[in-house]
Amino acid sequence: MEYININMSSEPGTLDWNLATDSSSFLIINNIMGGLTRLNNKLELENNLAEKWFFVEGKNQIIFKIKKGILWSDNVELKSYHFTDSWERLLNPKTAADYAYFLFDIENAKKYNSGKIKNFMQVGVRAIDDYTIEIDLKTKKSYFPSLMSFMSTFPIRKDLIDLHGESWIKIENLVTLGPYKMIDRKNNSYMTFKDKLEKKIKIIINENSTSSLAMFENGQLDILDGGGIPLLEIPYLKSKGMINTNYQFRNNYIGFNVNKKPFDDPETRKAFMLSINKEVFESILQNTVNATNSWIPKGMIGNRKYNNLYDPKKAKEIIDRKNLKKTKIKFLFPESPNNRLIAEVLQSMWKENLKINVDIQGLEWKVYLSALDSDRPNMFRAGWAADYPDPHNFMNLFTCKSGNNETGWCNKVYDELIRKSSSEIDEKERIKYYDNAQEILIHKENVIIPLYESNQIYLKSNRLEEFEYSKMGIINFSDLNLKN
């Protein structure tokens, strides 16, 4: 069979799923491995390696039963301790895994990760028998099963890691259990995969979008993801009807530094929000984004429908009441052609509607991140892509203790609503909590301005049948088929 060739715009950091963090690694790992649960194309969480799972009544406990007869690629059967071994490794301070905190809802997990507890037996995770895992949570967490769809929590083969050390992940030693097996790999160049039906996939790694597009036009690629499409080419490709779009759990916002003048005043923040016409971004970004007023993205429970709140007159009225003429306002964004364009449009909207000059400054990515910490500006542009398909992943961002909350905003009522909704299982109740929380975050306190949700855009060759990117931004190789 012929290869289906897919462009990847960055080399995966590592395929060690306990350690991997980037989206390229996530795409590969999801095809060669699997978790207890997974998100299906209808946005529902379904069982994958788990037969079933349930919360134990009256206790903060969740039990996963795993399917029998699932085999690793070396024909060893999947057992429950493969999961507990993985979680031990993920939480072990020596592993130093970024995503260890994903399991901090488990009893004593955080203490084990910080070295306060040395014995993993004290952490609330047990393999009761070969097919049952019992987990003690600190409090009931309704999103916990969706964490099990994320790569960091996938099972591992400790016996092989002990045997091969760091090179367990090298292609000659790698043992996996997903639908695809990696056949060949050349770092920074390509990777090939095969499934049981001999369907063959080739991932071609290339950071340069101009040459990626040339390779696509030359017939060397079947799928070209958004990272491989140069911004300036989008209008042309669009006019040819070549651009495909799938929406994603990926949101963009403007954050205010609520501890610095003039945005310590919620009304001023509101005026800045009202003076932005978000629909403009849809057109300047060639309809690759959708304007939004909701921090929870479309497709998740708690998402709010978009309505245009643009009201420059009211915004100006508010600003006229404040004395902002001499205030210097700085707006920071991570430098990229797209981000600069948006910053310039925002600057002109504020100038025109509020008669306020805002300084815009674009910084290289890592410099931008350190500037947010050391010299936080009045306003900044940021985004968030879901790690796991639950609104908690988005809403938790603006709680007081969240490390990703760059606004300096801290609201006990908001935090309480987020806590309550995370331990609530009834969907209707959860929606109510999230609704109230979003009302505070966006409309009463105006801490952030949700701008737009970004879609995954991609080009697809004619020899490939239709397929969709998952909402988490990945491709399931199983969905790809060549036309006959």
Place this chain on the structure above:
Amino acid sequence: MKLNFLILKITSFLSVVFIVLTLTFLLLRLLPGGPFDKDKRLPPQIKQNIEKKYNLDKPLIEQYLKYVKNSLKGDFGMSYSYPDRSVKEIIIESAGISLKIGLLSILFTFISTILLSIYLFNNSSFISLLVKNSLYLFVGVPTFLIGAILIIVFTVKFKFITFGLISKPADYILPIITLSLPSISYLTNLLLESMNETKSKMFSRVARINKINKYNYILNYILRNSLIPLVTALGPITAFMITGSFVVESIFAIPGTGKAFILSVINRDYTVICGLTLFYTVVLLTINTLIDFLYPILDKRVKIDEY
């Protein structure tokens, strides 16, 4: 005297390596943003675990001494961005392809320069004037533009060659041309100038009066005596090839050291940056040292003890 020269060369070689080693280490720490600053912020305790794993929790001087000690042993540690790969592995994997492209480009540059110069020397035909003038153009045009034009013309429009990833010999053609064109233009101008200078010297005038065969005259009298500037330029040209490879490898999707270097800087992958910087330093210094030894062989008037 020769021994003194050798000792002098070796000590200056080693001190440059040491200075580069130290400066890279220090400057990286001054750069805002660290290797573990990511878009999704890490809880402090997790950051602590990571810093401990990579010894970044130790005082700077301790980190530095360990780094120097390990570097001298050729051990640059593990990459921060690719935690299952060592820096040595990354250099070995990527250097082969980059050195191949670099050396082939240098070879191609020198051969083309000499052939072009022979053709253009004392030639005032229309075509030669056209070629001469377009040479000035290529000195100024940046490699990324040349690369993009070559891709559009040869792969997209006429589909002569596929490109990217370097999987077959033909994939080398476009990158080598892209990398060599500016150097060819620059060196041809240089060589022509030097040839014209030689032409005006007494011995060549004598040769001309004696009506020696044209090619014998150009090759043995003019060219041979005009090559010194070309050898001198070998050092800067190598440096140019290295910096040029950053762009060319990126345009043509070649998994070489240039691409690895750019990525490591973006990711603040300290260990990889240090390893690759040292690698480039050693390559450049070696070539420059070789040139110093090459001079006296080419031109008997240059003696090593004159240094």
